Amino acid sequence: MKKKNILSLLALLIPVVTGCSSGTGDHYPDPKGVATQDLEAHHIEGTLHDVNVSESSIKFIENGETDYTLIYPKNNGKAQKTALFIADHIQRATKAYLQIKEYDEGTYDSSMKIICLDVEEILDSENISFPDRELGESAYQIETKGNAVFINCKSNYGFIYAAQSFLKHTIGYQRYSKDIVVYEKDGATLPNMHILEESDFTYRIASNFMDIDTTFEMGFLIPSEAIYMKGFVNNYHSSCLYLPADVYYESHPLWYMSPVNTSPYQQNANQICYTAHGDEEEYQALVNELFERIKICLDTDKEVSTFSFTIMDNNNMCMCPSCVEASAKYGAESGSIVVFMNKVDDLVQNYLQEIADATNTPKRVVNLSFFAYNRAEAPCAHKDSTGKFVPNSEDVVCHPNVIPFLAPINADYVDSFYHEENRTLQETFEGWQALSKNMHLWIYETNFTAYMYPFNSYSTVIETYRYCVDKGVDLIYNEGQHNQPAITAFGRFKDYLDSVSQFNVNLDYMTIVDDFFKNYFREADEPMRKMIFEIQEHMAYLRQKYPSDVGGGIYQIIAQSRFWPKKILDDWVELCNEALTRIDVYKNSDSALYNILRKNIILESLFPRYALCEFHSGKMTTDEFKSTLDALEADCRTLNVKNYNEGNSIYDRFAGWR
Numbered sequence: 001m002k003k004k005n006i007l008s009l010l011a012l013l014i015p016v017v018t019g020c021s022s023g024t025g026d027h028y029p030d031p032k033g034v035a036t037q038d039l040e041a042h043h044i045e046g047t048l049h050d051v052n053v054s055e056s057s058i059k060f061i062e063n064g065e066t067d068y069t070l071i072y073p074k075n076n077g078k079a080q081k082t083a084l085f086i087a088d089h090i091q092r093a094t095k096a097y098l099q100i101k102e103y104d105e106g107t108y109d110s111s112m113k114i115i116c117l118d119v120e121e122i123l124d125s126e127n128i129s130f131p132d133r134e135l136g137e138s139a140y141q142i143e144t145k146g147n148a149v150f151i152n153c154k155s156n157y158g159f160i161y162a163a164q165s166f167l168k169h170t171i172g173y174q175r176y177s178k179d180i181v182v183y184e185k186d187g188a189t190l191p192n193m194h195i196l197e198e199s200d201f202t203y204r205i206a207s208n209f210m211d212i213d214t215t216f217e218m219g220f221l222i223p224s225e226a227i228y229m230k231g232f233v234n235n236y237h238s239s240c241l242y243l244p245a246d247v248y249y250e251s252h253p254l255w256y257m258s259p260v261n262t263s264p265y266q267q268n269a270n271q272i273c274y275t276a277h278g279d280e281e282e283y284q285a286l287v288n289e290l291f292e293r294i295k296i297c298l299d300t301d302k303e304v305s306t307f308s309f310t311i312m313d314n315n316n317m318c319m320c321p322s323c324v325e326a327s328a329k330y331g332a333e334s335g336s337i338v339v340f341m342n343k344v345d346d347l348v349q350n351y352l353q354e355i356a357d358a359t360n361t362p363k364r365v366v367n368l369s370f371f372a373y374n375r376a377e378a379p380c381a382h383k384d385s386t387g388k389f390v391p392n393s394e395d396v397v398c399h400p401n402v403i404p405f406l407a408p409i410n411a412d413y414v415d416s417f418y419h420e421e422n423r424t425l426q427e428t429f430e431g432w433q434a435l436s437k438n439m440h441l442w443i444y445e446t447n448f449t450a451y452m453y454p455f456n457s458y459s460t461v462i463e464t465y466r467y468c469v470d471k472g473v474d475l476i477y478n479e480g481q482h483n484q485p486a487i488t489a490f491g492r493f494k495d496y497l498d499s500v501s502q503f504n505v506n507l508d509y510m511t512i513v514d515d516f517f518k519n520y521f522r523e524a525d526e527p528m529r530k531m532i533f534e535i536q537e538h539m540a541y542l543r544q545k546y547p548s549d550v551g552g553g554i555y556q557i558i559a560q561s562r563f564w565p566k567k568i569l570d571d572w573v574e575l576c577n578e579a580l581t582r583i584d585v586y587k588n589s590d591s592a593l594y595n596i597l598r599k600n601i602i603l604e605s606l607f608p609r610y611a612l613c614e615f616h617s618g619k620m621t622t623d624e625f626k627s628t629l630d631a632l633e634a635d636c637r638t639l640n641v642k643n644y645n646e647g648n649s650i651y652d653r654f655a656g657w658r
């Protein structure tokens with residue numbers, strides 16, 4: 001099919017276009033409204049971002065060449081990947097070829113012009129070490145000394161942040177998306193860098209679908225880097241993958257929930273019975289067998305620090321007399337899970353201690369996490385007379401290495417977690433805090449029934465991140481359109497926002513907006529910024545007018561014609577048209593950039609064009625509708641949009657409309 005130019009398509013679609021400033025009624029957005037209002041700014045104290053950088057006269061790149069070599073430790077794949085990442089961007093920004101090299105013991109002398117990436121022997125000889133304070137796994141340090149730069153990382157999790165920081169200060173590097181990278185400096189000199197930082201969330205899993213390289217460069221982890229998820233444990237919902245019913249049910253029926261309301265072999269329809277129906281021997285066998293299964297993973301993967309044993313994705317929990325009794329005793333269904341996880345943790349920690357003793361090495365840090373989700377979301381804690389949450393029993397206090405993975409699926413995600421709409425959630429958080437020092441968190445940032453429509457959490461999510469850091473969350477997954485290769489409705493802005501604000505939750509929201517729109521849309525900044533502000537205003541208005549239909553939930557039916565009048569959608573399409581006109585300056589001077597910017601803008605036009613086809617086809621002639629839909633479908637295919645909601649193909653939807 002011949003792909004139509006969006007401009008000609010829109011000329012067909014909107015024969016008479018009026019200016020964007022005219023209103024559609026009393027609610028028509030004022031761009032200065034909700035999107036830009038001062039947020040409550042619950043800034044968090046105690047985060048670590050000490051960045052002291054000043055210019056120096058030390059030469060780094062001259063005439064596209066450099067004398068420097070980057071040296072990284074032997075047999076460390078993550079370090080090599082990070083070294084390649086640094087060298088690649090130095091070359092792209094300055095054309096200089098930065099040599100990278102594995103370190104050979106005993107070959108360092110202090111006159112060398114090197115960038116040392118976490119080579120212990122070199123750091124020791126230069127007395128580079130972390131200050132004496134508690135640091136997370138993502139901590140890194142950069143020190144300029146003499147002619148060299150020394151990078152020290154607490155663990156492999158710190159490499160990416162150190163590398164981003166090094167590149168930012170030497171060549172002005174910043175990545176905004178898969179296609180947009182900016183270099184603002186020429187790298188002529190190496191600045192004096194004295195930096196000590198760590199990510200406010202140690203472990204961050206990308207929200208929306210993202211290729212592996214972009215995931216890494218934007219500071220996210222793929223799920224299996226944050227939580228063990230390999231081999232037979234290849235899902236977030238892992239309990240019945242560690243202990244599959246088709247292997248164990250016949251010999252150990254008491255390990256599984258009752259009543260079993262579907263075939264016990266359908267793993268997803270079932271849960272583990274965390275009390276083994278009160279049978280002590282079977283309970284011990286269950287604990288032992290899970291430990292054996294975890295041990296296989298521990299022994300084959302020496303890097304991973306978090307194993308999860310999580311309930312399956314359904315609303316079942318065992319209702320055997322023993323589980324009902326435990327639930328009554330502890331005050332919530334999560335109680336028997338915590339008790340069980342603590343038992344397994346005893347075996348895991350003993351095993352790790354034995355290895356440490358036998359090999360005379362430090363004990364490996366391994367955490368076990370479990371879902372506080374669905375029926376297991378509520379903690380076994382209550383408020384005491386002073387209003388402070390306290391454990392219902394000592395049995396349900398998590399061991400130091402046992403961590404609740406809270407997934408509050410019913411929270412209000414349009415408001416921040418500080419908002420009174422989230423009072424119940426705040427109590428859940430405080431309850432779990434009484435049971436565990438650390439927390440993992442799974443939250444949401446899209447409407448799973450309507451992928452093509454906006455979800456108005458843009459300006460509030462940064463507040464939510466502040467709340468979570470304050471509550472001791474160290475692993476975060478803000479689930480978005482995980483199976484959608486191209487996201488409309490400013491999903492790419494959310495990716496960037498997550499990339500920078502999960503690292504430093506105290507950043508200013510409007511500064512991030514300015515930075516992103518200026519770089520991701522260039523000359524089209526103004527109309528695109530107007531569009532997102534208007535979307536935010538419109539959604540805030542909808543929420544006010546239709547509170548039961550447009551709340552902060554992730555399954556609300558927002559794809560309804562009454563919410564999306566034709567005029568407002570036409571105006572948004574027109575803003576995209578104007579944006580396309582503004583980037584014309586690059587058409588001849590930089591066609592590669594032009595095509596990237598054009599793609600970025602067309603991606604945002606998909607939402608209003610989709611909504612026009614969904615709700616306003618009656619106002620088009622048959623031919624107009626056909627050509628409009630043809631062009632929309634062609635753009636969706638070109639950009640690789642796959643779904644219109646979490647589980648259904650957008651192309652089946654288009655076929656239905658035809």
Ligand SMILES: [Zn+2]
Pocket residue numbers: 257258273274275276277318319320321322323324
């Ligand atoms: Zn049970």
